[in-house]
Amino acid sequence: MERKKIGDMGEKYALDYLxxxxxxxxxxxxxxxxxxxxxxxxxxxxxxFIEVKTRTSDTYGRGLEAVDIKKRKKIRLVSLNxxxxxxxxxxxxxxDVIEVNVAKGNVKELVHVKNAF
Numbered sequence: 690m691e692r693k694k695i696g697d698m699g700e701k702y703a704l705d706y707l708x709x710x711x712x713x714x715x716x717x718x719x720x721x722x723x724x725x726x727x728x729x730x731x732x733x734x735x736x737x738f739i740e741v742k743t744r745t746s747d748t749y750g751r752g753l754e755a756v757d758i759k760k761r762k763k764i765r766l767v768s769l770n771x772x773x774x775x776x777x778x779x780x781x782x783x784x785d786v787i788e789v790n791v792a793k794g795n796v797k798e799l800v801h802v803k804n805a806f
Contacts, residue, residue: 716771
């Protein structure tokens, strides 16, 4: 399965998971000149910026490990751009990572790390 399809499958599964857990989806694949945030959602009064990492193996490390300092900085810049663009009072906000592990085209595990950084 090609990387784009795997990534899309992981994001769709993450969206389904979030909806099932009462998150309101605000924006998917928000882009700015600084980069992209996979999912922006609201959990009660908290705006949540979510990076989704989908993996077929841990040969090159877990998805969570791929959200390194450089990636975190980029996500923060994009989130600040989003906040300035939509400048509505948001209350609290946080950064989460969802790791989706797949095997043979099926999701075998989802790990949701709240307040990951």
